Amino acid sequence: MARLKRGAYRASESCHPTVGDFVMIDWVKDGESRIRETLPRSTFFARRDPSSSGHAEQAVAANFDYVFVMQALDGDFNERRLERYLTLSWQSGAVPVVVLTKADCAEDVSTCIQIAESVAFGVDVRAISAKTGMGLSELDRYLEPGKTIVLLGSSGVGKSSLVNALSGDDLMAVGEVRESDGRGRHTTSHRQLTLLEGGAMLIDTPGMRELGMWNADEGLSQGFSDVEAYFGKCRFSDCRHEGEPGCAIAEAIREGELAPERWESYLKLKIETRLADDKEGFLRD
Ligand code: GDP
Ligand code: ZN
Known part of the structure; x- marks a missing residue:
């Protein structure tokens, strides 16, 4: 094997x-x-198979325990994107961890952590800097021998830098273009699975951009368990949460228990996960 x-x-x-x-x-x-x-596979990320005309899926990473959902604190941070990544991460079957990178660029790191925690319901949030080493030891709990971690985040968020910082090596070329060594620009050959000295493995796959939201219902339920907790509490059992009297969602928003952006985000992602032909009635319990 x-x-x-x-x-x-x-x-x-x-x-x-x-x-x-x-x-x-x-x-x-x-x-x-x-x-x-x-x-x-125990867990996996999939994308649509580009070589297939139908709905075939292609796995792009498999058998990982944790997903480091990475966003940078240098202006890249976006709550809605974070929610999307978290939904995908839950859907993979693994446990997401939010890793806020470039913490050396943020003025108020603890506020950033709080904002992330407000949308990353039940998810551990850590802030790190690959540059200064800040917070890196907080990731140790996930880097146990035999554990595998996928790094998920936009290009430039600091994935390669994190691999290098954790491995104490320059395995990965950092930045978009590395200046030439006389042979012109190179496309970095991307190392995809790195074994750390402690025995954990990191998977950094460049194919994550095409991950889609299809079939992500379960991931959505896990990522939005705070929202779905209100379902079944409305006056009408078939409430569509569209202004009916006695709607628990509307009441939670009115009472300030549930952020309206969070509800909108849930609806948006819910629609994204559905094929056009079965949107009808999707919010019924
Ligand atoms: P990747 O595309 O996600 O692999 O991102 P890279 O690791 O290549 O980093 C993109 C850019 O961000 C590079 O210019 C890095 O030097 C910079 N960078 C990465 N981590 C940090 C950090 O902790 N602090 C700061 N200030 N810059 C960082
Ligand atoms: Zn309702």
Whole structure:
């Protein structure tokens, strides 16, 4: 059995392994051995398969325990994007952790943490700086031997810098373009699975941009458990939460218990997860 880092093996037509997969191989040697079988995944991220015209999915990372949902405190922070990433992370089956990066750029880190906590319901929020080392040790609890962590966040958020800081090495090229060594610009060859000295593994996959919200219902329920807690408490059991009398959602918003932006965000993501033909009645319990 092998843990897949990158394309060192040839796969048969029927199995499509991805980073983090465990596979059974018929061993010859690197590059010539053949993957016989991809073992069932405990968690995964998927995107639409670009080579397929239908709704086929393609896994882009597998068998991870935690997702570090990363946003930078240098202006990149966006609560709505954070909610979207968290929904996807819950949907993967793994446990999300919000990692606010570039904390050295923020004036008031604790306020930033509070804002993140208000949308990352029940999720641990940490602020770090790969530059100064601030907060890095707080991530240790997730970096136990045998644990695998996926780094999820926009380009430039500091994923490569975090890998380098945690590995104490310059494994990953930082920044968009690395100045040339005489051979012109390079496209960085992206290392996708890094084994840290302590035994944890980091997966940084560049293919995360295309992750979509389809089939993310469960993730949405977990990410918005504070919102869904009001369902079933309305006067009418088939309340659509659109202004009916005795609506628990409306009351929670009126009482200041539930932020209206949070409710709007939930509705928006709910619609995104639905195909156009079955939007009808989606808010009924
Ligand atoms: P990636 O695209 O997510 O892998 O992001 P990089 O790690 O390549 O970082 C993008 C830019 O942010 C680079 O210019 C880094 O030097 C910078 N950067 C990363 N981490 C920090 C940090 O903690 N503090 C500051 N000030 N800059 C950082
Ligand atoms: Zn209602």
